[in-house]
Structures are given as C-alpha cells and as structure tokens.
Amino acid sequence: MRTKFRGLMHREALLFEGENGWAEWSPFLEYEDDEARIWLQAAIDQGFGPKREVGEVKLNATLPAVNGEQIAQVLAMFPGMDTIKIKVAEKGQTIEQDLDRITTVRILKPEAKLRLDANGGYSVEQALRVAEEVGELDYFEQPCATIGELAELRARLHGATRIAADESVRKVEDPMAVVYAGAADVLVLKAQPLGGVTRALEIARECGLPVTVSSALETPIGIHAGLTFASALGGTTAHGLGTLFFFERADIFNNEVLASEERREWWLERLKRCFI
C-alpha cells in the first residue's frame, strides 16, 4: 500500500482460475473461518457463477484521514473524479482536523460532490455537528456505529443530509435490518462480504435504496467482480472501486508480488478449512 489503509500496509489474496476466468478470495487475515467462508462463496460465484459483463462505471476518489499537503497529493492520484469520499473520525484525530480536511477539499475541488465516511466513529451529537458545519454532502457514510444511532441521527437531520450504511449492512446477519429501521437513505455494498455478486444483487434489489458498490481492498481480480456488480446495477452514481490507486504494486501477474511459500501454505490451509 502507498499509505496505511484500514491499518494495513500490504494485502494478501488467494487467486484461482474458474470457468469464468480468474477469481479472488481475500478475507482479511484476522477473520475467523466462519466469515472467511462467506467470502469464499463470493470467490466461487465469481469463478463459477453467472458470467457477467462490465460496462462503464464511474468511480469516486477516496481521501484517507490525511492532513495538510498530503490532501492535494492524494487527490492528484484520482484525476477526473468528481465525487470524493473523505475519511473522518479517525482514531487519535479531532473533529477540527476533520473539518479542516473537508474545507481544504472544498477549496481544491469546489465542483466535486463530497461524501464523508466516519466508519461508525462519531456519536450522534458529533455527527450532527459535522453534518451541520460542512454544508451540502452527497451523503454521510456510517457516521455512527449502531443502527439505532443511525436511525436517530437520520430522524434529527430531517432529510438535510442523506445517511449511507456501510458496516451496518456488512456486520449484521440480516442486511435488510438497516432498511427496516429507517436508518439509511443509501446502502454501501461490497460483493465479497455478502457472499458474491449474485447475492449482493439480490440484496440491492430487495432493499429498494440507491446502492454504492465499494471494494474490500481487492486486487484487480476482485475489483473486476465489483465492476460487474456496479454495471448490473446501472445508474450514474460513482462507486468506491478506485482502490487500486492505494497499491504501490497491483500488477498481480508479476512474480515479484507472489507470496512466500510459507504464506501460500497458510492460505491453502485456510482454504481447506473453509471449503466445506
């Protein structure tokens, strides 16, 4: 990775060739087998499920919780993107730093649509303050951690800012819980954690809300699955699949990025446990 993202400096993935071409299985290393098994269903769906085409997909830029000169440097990695997602509520940072970052982006990219992503890091009161101070947003993604807090915030905002649910869709058994609770205007869906594109498309249709497709920091192979998902949804919204920009090296068919023998064994063991 070029900069630390989700606490990571490198990413590991198992890639295999299925009937449809290459497929990716890349649950994060700390995940238990139960969770990794759902991601494996996604990989199998990619390799052997319905074959899907990719059309034109618009992407958003993502700005990690950096400050100062780094903001312009990161934005320069996303030329031509007119929707910018700004990470806020990073541990160890203040709301003032978040507001400064947002102001800087507004100055640098006055035409851009802005999204904020707090990864559940704000209280309802903090999220309200930020929403009120920053002005118009495309949406505010996972401002608070729980579905109850999101519903409360959304009620108190009276439609002034759209709320998007990300972690609340991924980490609950029932992805529709957030919809029934009236906790979101937009859903952020990732294909791998939902068990693949086929399942994710069903959820997208069932929820009746606008959907933004986002990556789970996959290699180009997993990103391709995300692009087929976004293409099948149609529409013109920008999706969060531009994460290859965060890799120093994403040329996965180059031997230099092959895992060591030891890591390969670890993944094959994990695969044996999860493939049931």
Ligand SMILES: [Mg+2]
């Ligand atoms: Mg998010």
